[in-house]
Amino acid sequence: MASRSCIVKIISFLLVFAISGTILQNSLAWPPRDDESPSKNGDTSDAATIFKPLLLPSTGATRSASRSLSSSCQIQGLDDRVLKVYMYDLPAEFHFGMLDAxxxxxxxxxxxxxxxxxxxGLYQQHSPEYWLTADLLSSADPSSRKSPCSAVRVADPATADIFFVPFFSSLSYNRYCRTGHRFQGGRGCVENDRLEKRLVEFLRGQELxxxxGGVDHVIVMHHPNSLMVARSLLKEAMFVVADFGRFSRAVANMRKDIVAPYKHVIPSFARDATTxxxxxxxxxxxxxxxxxxxGIIRQKLYEILKDSPGVHFVTGNTQKDGIRSATAGMRNAKFCxxxxGDTPSSNRLFDAIASHxxxxIISDEIELPFEDELDYSQFCVFVESDKALRKGFVVRALERIGRDExxxxxxxxxxxxxxxxYQHPSLPEDAVHMTWRGIAKRVPALKSTAHKIHRYDRH
Known part of the structure; x- marks a missing residue:
């Protein structure tokens, strides 16, 4: 009986081992071969095989979405949230062609x-369009980056969470509207307007x-004067803006749009040993x-603060000498x-951050980038405009902030x-990563809106 019991145990062990081996072999074969599950991308990279189903909603099947990820972006862990982005192949004149003919x-x-x-110079302050586009391009190019991606470009629209429109609208305004290329009477900018009209025609002609209705599309409109012709015609899209100062609420608002930081003009303070x-x-x-x-408050505050002890309040320019003196001045000041100004925000805030x-901040209507994650009160001082205009209020408030605080x-x-x-390639937690993350947070609401649009579709 004992020997029979041993034989039964041996046979059971062999059966379990054989079944386990089959399961292990099948798990190592994920994702399926092309002949088992066709994919438009055909990406069978190592990154795709180890990436678990995305946490963000997807329009395509999980396997297809996983296989569409770029192999060039390192996956840091199974909990990473990676935004899947379909980027239109617009002609170069809409983006890098403005930089290199x-x-x-x-x-x-x-x-x-x-x-x-x-x-x-000041052109770079409104450059998120450039950095986001470059980031998507490098997500599919193993030779250009080894750092993790917060967003990856996908070739199959069915697997995309959002659709990115690579139009350098701020650069177009700066290049074509600030150099004399205008209609008679100074109304509009010939080449800029032509590009914007072509963009509207192109997008409205796309089934995507x-x-x-364009609610799942992302367009960068960072300069307050950019996209003047097209903004109201494409207002359903998600805009990436600097603030909402020059837009009607029907065009841009916090419900659907993303605030991205300016790129600071003053150099970063790498070895700051100040006290x-x-x-x-x-x-x-x-x-x-x-x-x-x-910006009328600037003139009023100048009159109040210009002669206050310890205050440097002067007019300045944006040429090299002006940037050099502003850099030295900010690095020597406790508070900036x-x-x-003409709008609630400016790059001066980000120059101050770069200068430590x-x-x-005296700007009651300002909307700040990433404020759902960053508590600006921990590293900024906010003063209401009406209080700031009381003689001596600002200086007294700052003098009460001691060394420790x-x-x-x-x-x-x-x-x-x-x-x-902003940098290329992007690095974890930088402005590019944070902007993509802000966009990703909008995706569930976009999906909900899209589903409601189709409630009464008749098939």
């Missing part, structure tokens, strides 16, 4: 690792746009003082003033500055 034979530059540079005592200026501001609309100069804010600035850095 030689890019004319196809949609994209041949060497993704060495893209044409975006213009410097018509399917959901509360070594920063001798109490409050620094250098820039245009006479502004229109909401951010005032509403605690921002003093200022040092905490200064240290926090150094810890959050990475969130406001």
């Amino acid at each position: 030689a890019i004319s034979g196809g949609s994209w530059p041949r060497n993704i690792s060495s893209l044409p540079r975006y213009p410097g 746009w018509r399917r959901n 509360f005592e070594s920063r001798e200026t109490l409050l620094f501001f250098q820039g245009a003082i006479v502004r229109k609309e909401g 003033l951010h005032l509403a 100069c605690v921002p003093v 200022w040092t905490r804010k200064w240290a926090m600035l150094k810890s959050v500055e990475r969130h406001f850095e």
